Amino acid sequence: MSVPPPPSDVARSPGDPAPVAQRHASARGPQFSWSESRARLLRRCRRAYYLSYYAAHEGWRAPAGTTSWLAYRLKKLTTLPALVGVAVHRAASTCARTLAAGGPLPSYRALRATAAAELNGGWRQARDGITAFLRRPAAVCMLDEFLYGHGPDAQALDRARAVLDGSLRALTTVDALWDGVRRAAPEDVIVLDPFWHFELPPDGTTVFAAPDLLVRPARDARWEVTDFKSGRPDHVIDQLLTYAVAAREGLGLDADDGMVGRVVALSGSPGERETTVLLTTDDLEAASARIRDGVGAMHALLRDVRRNLPLAADAFAPATNPATCRTCAFRGLCHPDDFPSRLTGAVGSAAP
Known part of the structure; x- marks a missing residue:
C-alpha cells in the first residue's frame, strides 16, 4: 500500500478540522475518564485533546494512513525527558517497596544500571524501529525527537544524563527522603x-x-x-x-x-x-469540586455523554500559540509542512 505524503485525509490547510470520514467507525466511544494530564491537554489545545482521546480511538485497527491510524500512533510517542521521568519514578518505587519490606535502600549503582538498560532499550527502538513502531505502536518505544527529527541533540542528551544521575543520587543519598x-x-x-x-x-x-x-x-x-x-x-x-x-x-x-x-x-x-x-478537608472538598467541574467541561464537548461520542471535529479548535504546536505530538496532522518524513516513507511498509 502506498500513501502519498502526507496522507490525503490530513493534507489540509493549517487549522482546518481533522476529518473523521476515514476513521474506523464505532457505535461507542472509549471509556470516559478524567485525569490531571487530560484536563491540562484540554486547556492547552482542544484539537490535540480530540485527536488523543477520540480520533485515536481504535486506531490500532483503522486502515493504514487514515487520521485515526495516524493519531493512534502519534499518541504513543514519548520524549527523552518523559522517558527519563518514567525511569526515575520506577527507581523511587523500587526504593519505597524495598524499605517497606525491611530491606536496605538500593544503591545508586544498581538503580543506575536498571535505568540505563531501560533507556538504552527505548533509544534503540526509537532509532531503528520505525516500521516496528507503526505495526505495533503499543509495544515499541518511539521518541518524538526521532520521528520528527534526527533524535535528541547533544545538549538534550547532557540534560537527560544530568537529570537521571541527579535524581538517582538524591534517591539513594538523601536519607531524609525516606x-x-x-x-x-x-x-x-x-x-x-x-x-x-x-x-x-x-x-x-x-x-x-x-x-x-x-x-x-x-x-x-x-x-x-x-x-x-x-x-x-x-x-x-x-x-x-x-x-x-x-x-x-x-x-x-x-x-x-x-x-x-x-x-x-x-x-x-x-x-x-x-x-x-x-x-485540609476543605482543600479536598474544593479539589473534588474542581474535578467534577472538569468532567462537566469535557462532557460539554460530547454529542452523546452516555456513549462518550464527541462533537464534530470542528468543535475542537486548535491552539493559537505556535509554541504549543512546536512540542505537540500531533503537529504533523495539523500542519502538513511538519508531517514527519520518516512516517511518510514507512506507512506503506507498515500495512499488514
Whole structure:
C-alpha cells in the first residue's frame, strides 16, 4: 500500500478540522475518564485533546494512513525527558517497596544500571524501529525527537544524563527522603501502579490519579502524599490535591485532620528539594469540586455523554500559540509542512 505524503485525509490547510470520514467507525466511544494530564491537554489545545482521546480511538485497527491510524500512533510517542521521568519514578518505587519490606535502600549503582538498560532499550527502538513502531505502536518505544527529527541533540542528551544521575543520587543519598517510610508500619506504606484509578462519587466517574507514594509515619500521624519530580515541578498543588482525593475516596484513607502534601524535586538543589503543605478537608472538598467541574467541561464537548461520542471535529479548535504546536505530538496532522518524513516513507511498509 502506498500513501502519498502526507496522507490525503490530513493534507489540509493549517487549522482546518481533522476529518473523521476515514476513521474506523464505532457505535461507542472509549471509556470516559478524567485525569490531571487530560484536563491540562484540554486547556492547552482542544484539537490535540480530540485527536488523543477520540480520533485515536481504535486506531490500532483503522486502515493504514487514515487520521485515526495516524493519531493512534502519534499518541504513543514519548520524549527523552518523559522517558527519563518514567525511569526515575520506577527507581523511587523500587526504593519505597524495598524499605517497606525491611530491606536496605538500593544503591545508586544498581538503580543506575536498571535505568540505563531501560533507556538504552527505548533509544534503540526509537532509532531503528520505525516500521516496528507503526505495526505495533503499543509495544515499541518511539521518541518524538526521532520521528520528527534526527533524535535528541547533544545538549538534550547532557540534560537527560544530568537529570537521571541527579535524581538517582538524591534517591539513594538523601536519607531524609525516606524517614517516614522507615518509621511507618509496612501496611502504612502504599505504592500504587502508575495506571491505578478510582471512581469519584457521586457519579462514579473514573479518575486516573496514582500518588507516587503514600505513607503514614505513625499511627497518630497524618497520611503523607508524595509526588516525586524529575523535571520542572509545575501544577504541583492541584496534582497533590487530586492525589489526596484519590487516597481518601479510592483507598479509604483517613483524612479527617487533612493530609500532608509533599513534593520532592529530585533534580533540584539540596536546599530546594522538598516542599510540604497541609491539605485540609476543605482543600479536598474544593479539589473534588474542581474535578467534577472538569468532567462537566469535557462532557460539554460530547454529542452523546452516555456513549462518550464527541462533537464534530470542528468543535475542537486548535491552539493559537505556535509554541504549543512546536512540542505537540500531533503537529504533523495539523500542519502538513511538519508531517514527519520518516512516517511518510514507512506507512506503506507498515500495512499488514
